[in-house]
Amino acid sequence: MNANRSITRLLIVAGFTVLMSLALTGTVSRAEPAKGAKIVATERAPETDRQSLVGLSGVYVKVSGVIPESAPEELNEAMLQGDVEMRLRKAGIRVLDPQEILRVPGTPHLTLKVTVHADQEHLFYAFGVELALVQDIVLLRDTKLVGRGATWSIGAVGLAGTQSLRDIRFHVWEMVDRFAKDYRAANQTR
Numbered sequence: 001m002n003a004n005r006s007i008t009r010l011l012i013v014a015g016f017t018v019l020m021s022l023a024l025t026g027t028v029s030r031a032e033p034a035k036g037a038k039i040v041a042t043e044r045a046p047e048t049d050r051q052s053l054v055g056l057s058g059v060y061v062k063v064s065g066v067i068p069e070s071a072p073e074e075l076n077e078a079m080l081q082g083d084v085e086m087r088l089r090k091a092g093i094r095v096l097d098p099q100e101i102l103r104v105p106g107t108p109h110l111t112l113k114v115t116v117h118a119d120q121e122h123l124f125y126a127f128g129v130e131l132a133l134v135q136d137i138v139l140l141r142d143t144k145l146v147g148r149g150a151t152w153s154i155g156a157v158g159l160a161g162t163q164s165l166r167d168i169r170f171h172v173w174e175m176v177d178r179f180a181k182d183y184r185a186a187n188q189t190r
Contacts, residue, residue: 043155052133052151053186056108058094059133060101061085065114070122072166075114083169084112084176091180106135107148110179112172116165125165130155131175154178 063081073079085095088110101107115128132153139145154175160168 043153049152050182050186052135053183056106056183056187057104058096058100059088059108059110060096060098061088061110061112063112063114065112065116067114067116068118068122068125070118071116071125074166074169075116080112080114080169080172083172084110087173087176088180091177091184093180093183108133108135110134112175114168114172116168123162125160125162126157127160127168128155128157129168129171129175131172131179133179152179152182 061081061084063077063084065077065080067075067077088095096104096108101109111130111132111134113128113130113132116125117127118125130153132150132155134148134150136146137149137151139147156171156175158168158171
């Protein structure tokens, strides 16, 4: 069995596992996605995660992923990085540069991970998208221990055909907009 087929099967099994888990907990999104790439399952940030956004002066954006070379140009890391930063700025959220992030308490990074795997014929693509705020956290039982962890996150897995692959960007935009909404709600009294 070739590696590409193994990865695709693994992603589909993982997506099915997430779907079943979310279905059992009642958090599966029943809404239609904005465009042709179909979301199979979503995991939304709980309302309690908003508390971790209080007092943030801005975020550093980091984009990574596994995206096949056959994917449309709109799905490259640089394009997705620009999308996220633009939407944040439009929402009034300061985007920190690499020097600024070193001076901000908690070093908050908004990370976007996009993973896309094609079937052998490149007709269908399984994809996963995760947006998370990663920042320094302190262990309550020993406050001298500081680590890094995701304190707010949202994710989705889905399927797309060749013609709708670029629509994954619409799902990224929706996730960034959700982060911006939660950020504004957490900081409206400040």
